[in-house]
Amino acid sequence: xxxxxxxxxxxxxxxxxxxxxxxxxxxxxxxxxxxxxxxxxxxxxxxxxxxxxxxxxxxxxxxxxxxxxxxxxxxxxxxxxxxxxxxxxxxxxxxxxxxxxxxxxxxxxxxxxxxxxxx
Numbered sequence: 001x002x003x004x005x006x007x008x009x010x011x012x013x014x015x016x017x018x019x020x021x022x023x024x025x026x027x028x029x030x031x032x033x034x035x036x037x038x039x040x041x042x043x044x045x046x047x048x049x050x051x052x053x054x055x056x057x058x059x060x061x062x063x064x065x066x067x068x069x070x071x072x073x074x075x076x077x078x079x080x081x082x083x084x085x086x087x088x089x090x091x092x093x094x095x096x097x098x099x100x101x102x103x104x105x106x107x108x109x110x111x112x113x114x115x116x117x118x119x
Contacts (some may be wrong), residue, residue: 002116017030037079054117060110073110
């Protein structure tokens, strides 16, 4: 596989993705629900980039006009894709780009393009 495009729901920010419980840092309920939703979309049909070096581009359709830091979004997305076995580890990503496409109150989402470096 050399390239893949997919659309996922709008992710929880990194500020709500993690929770501290009894001294341990865990993925929050919101984070786990996001991962499960992504898993269902990615596994139909199952695909994987294995251990290839990757470029990932994420276009974001925002849910509202609030000020948001784009750098808070990729963690949940990349972890969910790793959990779905799209790649072995997100350390394989050598080129990561994220951009704000626009506003869509009805269907906030992220449009993702993953490609192998050099293909």
